[in-house]
Amino acid sequence: MKSIYKLSLLACLGGLSLTTQAQTSYNAGLLMENQLNGTARFMGMGGAMSALGADLSTLATNPAGIGLYRSNDVAFSLGWFQPTAKAEFNGESTDTKHSKFSFDQIGFVYSSKVGNRTAIRFLNFGFNYRKVKNFNSDFDMIGPMPSGDSYSHNIRANLQAAGNTPEDFDNVLNSNNPLADTNYSWLSILAGETGYVSPGADNKDFDTWGADYIGFHSENRGGINAYDFNLALNIKDRVYLGVTLGVYDLDFDRYSYYYERLFSDKLPDESPLMTLENQYSLEGSGFDIKLGLIFRPMEYSPLRIGLAVHTPIWYNLSQCYAAAMGMQDYQGQDWNSSTGFTDWYDYSLRTPWKFNLSAAYTFGQNVALDAEYEYADYSKAKFTDPNGYDLDYSNQLVSEDLKGVHSFRIGVEGRIFDDISLRAGYGYTSALYKELAYKYDAPTAIETDIDYMNNYDAHSLSLGLGLRFGGFYADMAYVYTHQKADFYPYSNMIFEQADPLTKVTHADNRAVFTLGYRF
Template structure:
């Protein structure tokens, strides 16, 4: 299934036309990681009034107006990330280390004059990794319920609303093209994991399964900033940055239930968000007192406007055989 949506980072959670899963995943795009030059990261990004650092073109574009000479910068980072999950008295840790190339930028300083009101016109470009999504999770144990119970509950809920998986399969119709069909219930029915008897869907595996769950997230948001900044009388600095964004985020799931005696099934899904976006940033730095280093920084950012493609797919493999191919 593929859906094209247009969202704004400012009103992401209220975007019309996006289903619940899309809105939840797209909300990940709003926040940003603290990446940039070592100086910028070391100061926690609090350089809005200081300027003079390539990374500031993404926070206060006027900071590039401080430059009086050309500059080139690049930086790397080493990250440790992990998850911890607990179930049935067991703790499952999944820790990973990762090197990443976070930042490269350049500034061209163009001097206009020493005594003219406009002293410098500077141009800058900066790439940095705005967001990383790398995370893995693993958990397993004996559950006191089965996902098949949820599948049958979903199928019966659809039946109450006039949507019958049995009739769809009898008529050889594709259930996945019907917006009234829940995918999990449809996959369970196609995988012969539950039956239809006496006017309702029922599961026929009373045993408690041993379940395994894995998930993996990867990808990120790359940000490209293009900047122009002005130095006016060494007292007022103005800047404008146009930001371009490239989004590539993938999350995959794997879940299995083992009932023993070679009775088992597994289900997996993959969700991907890809696309691009843009925003504008305007800023000013003012030095109100000529003989003082005191500065005031101001910046205004527009929302980030994204055009995204949301793609999802799922599969189910089963070694459990039921009779819905005979009764339904």
């Protein structure tokens, strides 16, 4: 059952203009869904090194891990990423993959020994560039529509919800600038100008279409990068403290293409193809602070306990987009309409606080084990406008659609020879979206992207190999991530029509190579 809050808007927002750009929970989720990235040693252990420390990637999980360094370190990492998706819709299956090489990490640690008898034994400084998230992926789905449903029925419902009559619709379509009329969504204008939805001949209702086959394609490009600056202390070889300032930049570009093969009982000789294309660009920057603690509760035990708190990331963002709709081979010709690119629109996003608890144990000099738990309540993320005021409508959608996310990671490293180590890890991350989350199309919105995907729990398995050559080291890791998802090319706002659900299986492959030197 869909959210009462969202559906009630169809009835009560008829006189309210929503032509200002509203962010959805999916705009927030794009930047907050987790992705495992880092050095090959970190990746080989499944990202579980927050209490074990002494790796550049721990700047981003538990900053106190840099306090365990007793020598300088410099390293860089190269990666290969291949996200794959298998989509199944009404008996038809499509497979999509996209491979990408990337520069994933470069950083250093400068370790300064203070003294053997002083309270502070080491004062360490670290810097690390890392790829937080790689957006590069493609996705396809196709299949028949036995119900004959079409998105044109949604547009008709939104026109009616906004209080627009067929006669009013005809008048605005004949005006000089229909997109400027705040009583109409941009999708409804595109639909009217192409004949996808039109005033009926008697001006008593809107004419729509049925669809017997649909398809969707999308291409995502870009990523989120972080620049981490760290200060860490070693206190009496028992307590380690650290703080990391993270500076972020991001760019994201998306192209999507949706189509329907149409039919109409009123026009039995017509079977046009409706196409809807969207282009979306997002740019921005942000920062956060991470505080970390690692301590050994027993003096003669190698057990370590780690605690870390991450402040929200404060993002300043800017976006623009464009859409084009077409009706091919309708009335003997092709009909096309487009919005052109919008101006860049600025807003801010504040992600939630994040908490990390970890424990590590070393067995002699040959085996190390780390396990950790992480939690963040993503329903607390907040959008604000350029003046700092809360975007209440968007924040309500976030609180309704998103939830707290639990992550568990465990990793093990074993030294099989003096210069060769093997690693393995497992990671679990719970779903970001609630079970009934969906994208709501406001009756007068200017947004034209209508698809969305709800990812479920993610499981990852990793393997790693480490080689040492004096001060030099070379690490390699492979990570396989499996995740189910539900994809919808659009969400029905009409009770008697089922959502066009596509079952998706993500099976992502990632390989990382790190080369470093300790001195």
